[in-house]
Amino acid sequence: MDSDRRKLFALVVFGAATALLIAASATAHAVLMESSPAVNSTVAGPDIAIKLRFNVRIDAGRSRLTLVPPTGSVQPLEIGKQISADTLFANASGLPAGEYRLRWQVLASDGHITRGEIPFIVARS
Amino acid sequence: MARLLQIFGFLSVLFRGATLTFQSLAAGGIVFLNSILRRASPECGAIQQACLRWIRLSAVALAVMQLSYVLANSLILMQSADMTLADVRGANFFIAGAIGIFAALTIVILSGVQRAHGYADLLFPAAAIVASSVMTSHAMARLEFRAPLVVATALHQAATAAWLGGLPYLLIAVRRAESPEFARQISARFSQLAVISVCVLASAGFVLGFAYVGSFQAAYGTSYGAMVTAKIIMFGLLLFLGALNYQLVRSGPAGSILASLKRFGEAEIGIGITVILTAASLTSLPPAADLAHDRVSAMEIFARMAPRSPRLGSPAMQELPEDVYAAQSKAIEAGALSSASFVPGQAGTRPNTPAEKEWSEYNHHWAGIVVLAIGFLALLAQAGHVSWARHWPLAFLGLAVFLFLRSDPEVWPLGPNGFWVTFADPEVLLHRIFVLLVIGLAVFEWRVQTGRVVSANVRLVFPALVAVSGALLLTHSHALGNIKEEVLAELSHIPLAILAVTAGWSRWLELRLPEENRTRGTMARVWPVCIMLIGAILLNYHEM
Numbered sequence: 001m002d003s004d005r006r007k008l009f010a011l012v013v014f015g016a017a018t019a020l021l022i023a024a025s026a027t028a029h030a031v032l033m034e035s036s037p038a039v040n041s042t043v044a045g046p047d048i049a050i051k052l053r054f055n056v057r058i059d060a061g062r063s064r065l066t067l068v069p070p071t072g073s074v075q076p077l078e079i080g081k082q083i084s085a086d087t088l089f090a091n092a093s094g095l096p097a098g099e100y101r102l103r104w105q106v107l108a109s110d111g112h113i114t115r116g117e118i119p120f121i122v123a124r125s
Numbered sequence: 126m127a128r129l130l131q132i133f134g135f136l137s138v139l140f141r142g143a144t145l146t147f148q149s150l151a152a153g154g155i156v157f158l159n160s161i162l163r164r165a166s167p168e169c170g171a172i173q174q175a176c177l178r179w180i181r182l183s184a185v186a187l188a189v190m191q192l193s194y195v196l197a198n199s200l201i202l203m204q205s206a207d208m209t210l211a212d213v214r215g216a217n218f219f220i221a222g223a224i225g226i227f228a229a230l231t232i233v234i235l236s237g238v239q240r241a242h243g244y245a246d247l248l249f250p251a252a253a254i255v256a257s258s259v260m261t262s263h264a265m266a267r268l269e270f271r272a273p274l275v276v277a278t279a280l281h282q283a284a285t286a287a288w289l290g291g292l293p294y295l296l297i298a299v300r301r302a303e304s305p306e307f308a309r310q311i312s313a314r315f316s317q318l319a320v321i322s323v324c325v326l327a328s329a330g331f332v333l334g335f336a337y338v339g340s341f342q343a344a345y346g347t348s349y350g351a352m353v354t355a356k357i358i359m360f361g362l363l364l365f366l367g368a369l370n371y372q373l374v375r376s377g378p379a380g381s382i383l384a385s386l387k388r389f390g391e392a393e394i395g396i397g398i399t400v401i402l403t404a405a406s407l408t409s410l411p412p413a414a415d416l417a418h419d420r421v422s423a424m425e426i427f428a429r430m431a432p433r434s435p436r437l438g439s440p441a442m443q444e445l446p447e448d449v450y451a452a453q454s455k456a457i458e459a460g461a462l463s464s465a466s467f468v469p470g471q472a473g474t475r476p477n478t479p480a481e482k483e484w485s486e487y488n489h490h491w492a493g494i495v496v497l498a499i500g501f502l503a504l505l506a507q508a509g510h511v512s513w514a515r516h517w518p519l520a521f522l523g524l525a526v527f528l529f530l531r532s533d534p535e536v537w538p539l540g541p542n543g544f545w546v547t548f549a550d551p552e553v554l555l556h557r558i559f560v561l562l563v564i565g566l567a568v569f570e571w572r573v574q575t576g577r578v579v580s581a582n583v584r585l586v587f588p589a590l591v592a593v594s595g596a597l598l599l600t601h602s603h604a605l606g607n608i609k610e611e612v613l614a615e616l617s618h619i620p621l622a623i624l625a626v627t628a629g630w631s632r633w634l635e636l637r638l639p640e641e642n643r644t645r646g647t648m649a650r651v652w653p654v655c656i657m658l659i660g661a662i663l664l665n666y667h668e669m
Binding site: 033055056057062086112 | 198201202205206207208212215216217218219221222260261262263265266267268408409411412415416
């Protein structure tokens with residue numbers, strides 16, 4: 001390898017090394033914009049309609065919604081037909097009054113998942 | 126499991142950054158081959174073959190990185206979201222990755238085939254590579270104005286590849302040109318391509334900036350906006366180097382024009398790769414336009430950055446939380462961090478305690494004093510009046526020990542968590558890599574300054590490491606939301622990163638430009654001043 005090629009090689013290795021050293025660790029961009037029920041809100045039970053709107057398109061088929069009731073046993077929720085590409089819909093029925101947590105996990109088109117949790121209260125009907 | 130996901134998440138970002146870099150190199154080489162070397166000439170043959178070799182290498186590296194990225198991301202999804210391989214296989218990122226790998230392998234095969242009539246067919250897989258990248262971009266995920274944003278993103282990436290990805294091939298061509306006249310012709314053709322690419326890149330960037338940032342306040346009040354601003358400033362640096370090139374060709378000393386062009390080309394490649402990596406880091410953030418709440422106001426920035434006296438006394442170790450990892454787990458268990466969107470394995474940011482903030486400020490301020498002294502001594506050494514000042518690189522050794530001990534008090538040797546946590550927590554790993562870089566700076570540059578080294582390559586270690594440090598700072602972790610403390614910290618780190626990139630490449634140019642180039646003298650003054658400014662900013666870094 002002559003001197004010029006060696007220097008050029010070093011330059012490209014430098015670029016590749018820089019790439020390999022980058023350390024951004026948050027790799028997703030689906031962020032919850034609004035939800036129903038809202039965070040820390042009180043809703044009338046026993047049946048509630050769930051709607052989560054994100055800032056980008058969501059792969060509904062590869063996303064998950066689960067409900068954690070006051071008893072603590074996790075219930076998966078069936079995600080309804082996607083009317084808008086950035087929104088997830090679901091229904092939860094027969095909920096006794098109490099404190100709940102709605103856990104969501106979505107897959108964005110860039111292949112990254114984000115998660116979050118919405119605490120809310122179901123009031124006595 | 127959370128730690129495993131963190132490691133996979135970390136790896137997937139590394140692969141993403143490498144993918145974007147090699148994508149630009151492969152596609153840029155193909156554009157160069159077809160637009161600059163297209164005219165048949167006996168001198169073109171050898172240059173074409175050299176370019177084809179580099180295109181092939183870049184395409185192989187791209188395929189490997191793309192495959193690694195898809196595998197890491199698939200594993201993350203299968204482990205964290207209970208998906209099967211069949212589920213993952215149909216996801217958008219998987220399909221985009223498969224297209225990218227197929228296109229890269231097509232380039233590898235086609236570039237090895239001897240042909241008489243040009244390489245236009247390589248443009249198709251090059252376009253497919255850009256398309257596969259656009260498929261996972263912000264533009265594809267938008268609901269509004271999707272089509273124009275997709276077009277703007279594709280043009281932005283294609284123009285970046287043509288210009289920045291084409292630069293290494295310009296250097297190859299100029300080095301291998303058999304006559305100065307032919308090298309000058311190639312440079313002139315590339316200049317035309319670069320001007321067109323810069324116009325396309327800037328226009329598409331303006332459209333994307335308008336759509337994703339949206340307002341002046343978002344440009345400084347959000348992480349995304351601040352990173353876009355950093356990209357624009359580095360774009361300005363590249364244009365400045367381009368202007369120096371232009372001036373050189375018009376009125377530079379005839380004997381050294383080509384030598385100078387090559388050196389400016391090297392700096393442009395380095396800064397260009399930094400911009401591409403910043404862009405890779407940017408794709409991990411939600412656009413500023415989506416985060417209308419909790420932006421940092423101009424008053425808050427002013428209040429945080431107004432000059433104050435440095436903190437020269439440290440809080441005691443006992444005042445820090447006993448174990449930050451345990452504290453973070455407790456906060457997550459309590460649900461304190463969980464209503465915001467987060468990435469699995471990264472369940473939010475625990476607010477620092479006042480003692481942790483004081484600890485961090487103390488670290489930054491003492492580091493600032495050392496760095497300010499280094500810059501000042503480097504200037505003195507250049508003036509030549511104080512002979513001992515040339516030992517200034519040794520001050521970096523003290524800085525390395527200080528950083529090693531103080532930057533992560535929760536980890537060995539000071540904290541309760543063992544040495545191996547270093548490799549599981551990306552932030553600690555980054556700090557430890559920085560310590561190694563600083564030791565490298567001290568050893569290599571001290572040997573250079575004291576005349577113990579004559580090798581030209583060893584002299585380049587210092588500028589390369591300083592520039593890499595700047596790139597690292599620009600691509601460190603970002604929060605998903607507008608966490609004000611993180612945005613404010615980001616706003617102080619971005620100028621540091623840009624100054625480090627400027628210092629590294631100006632020192633590079635000082636060492637590499639031919640003696641008769643007058644810019645060399647200016648560059649020799651620029652880098653010590655940049656280092657002093659870094660010291661001054663560190664001295665005024667505040668977290669409260």
